[in-house]
Amino acid sequence: MDTQVSNPIVIMLINMTIVFAVLFVLSLYIRLIHAIDPTVKPSPAAPKADTPKVDAPKVLPPKAAAPSVQEGISGETVAAIAAALASVGVGFSRVKAIRVAHRPGWTCAVRSEGLTSSKKNK
């Protein structure tokens, strides 16, 4: 029996269906790979069901509290930060907390800025 299809519309419909089906299978497969990925760190455990429900603390209107400064940061450092913010025009904001950030990115940015400035100065 000759099974060759000659109607262009039928060929179009059959082929479109196959393309969508194959790519649908592939999309499911990508999701499966993601689901079984053993290298993904498990997300923090959800709270147990029998844990007593604690009411969320009521949101209070903000008070003009003094900035919370981490222990070990001197008053001069706080003043320098406040002056730096004021000098770049951040006058409309309020400093709420100052703490040491353990992010090497800042250190790198400072080094990079230093190198750029020294190059410019040459």
Added chain:
Amino acid sequence: MDILSAFVTSIQSVWLDSGFASFTVGNFIMILVGMVLLYMAIVKEFEPLLLAPIAFGCIMANFPRTGFLEDPGVMQLIHYGIQFEIFPPLIFLGVGAMTDFGPLLANPNTLFLGAAAQFGVFISLAGAMLLGFTAQEAAAIGIIGGADGPTAIYMASKMAPNLLGAIAVAAYSYMSLVPLIQPPIMKLMTSKEERAVKMDQLRSVTKFERVVFPISAAIIISLLLPPVAALISMLMLGNLFRESGVTDRLSDTSQNALCNIVTIFLATGTGMTMNAESFLTVQTIEIILLGLLAFAGGTAAGLLLGKVMCRLSGGKINPLIGSAGVSAVPMAARVSQMVGQKANPSNFLLMHAMGPNVAGVIGTAVAAGTMMAMLAK
């Protein structure tokens, strides 16, 4: 007198052996076409890495009496590389090594945009059949809409070798004209609000996913569609070189030296199919027009599904990424980025558009595979 007669006879035989004696108006027109293509490649910088060797190949194909395709030599070797589908899979190896499947893995829904953009391929196929092309020829013409040069050449070599030159030129020309063809369609089919939609940042993709995907995708698609196993397997092998982290030298060779060498051969060989006898026909004009229809249809279908996904997601998907479903990597994704940024200067769609863009490469190969399985003699 004898000396003069011998001299005239010699000159006459040199003339008769020269290309000038057999030079036709058709050859002249095709050399002019080659020069126009060279102008577009060098001055206008439309895909110069492809268009320049194609154009020069076109000029060479119209030198009469060269025996390029009859006598053993480098030209015949290049011709065999195209005739026996050797170059397209090698190009796919390089494409795989250059492609980041991360955006696709992070958002697998974009595969549907790659599938929708194949609509242009099948519109063009139907149009070609209505114009009187055979089903095999129509399939090879339709694949121009995939905007994937190597797949178009692969398909044309298998299904319609007589139309290879016209199909390859149409495919590569439209690929280079993506920044001109797509934006008007994108603006016509989307509102300014839709174009301005900002998308959430994609999740990070682990190395496990990046390594497992090419291996398993090669197995699944090659088992489903054996006719395109060579293309898909090489694409995925190249990507595995890139992602495994232990084959840097192979990845580097695939995406640079090897890819460049094969591009020279493939593009020059493609140009050399453009001789006057086979190119200067009404069919060529029909193929070029059908290619434009395929390309516009694919872009429109991708945008349409993008709009549907935008509605279904509550406005979280920018429909412009749908137009990147036509393969043309990464040009189509860049166009999505460019048009999106015009509507909203803080919009960065490039990585989001790369998902449907690489999905389009897979989609075009799948479309080619289904048509070969269904229509090959």
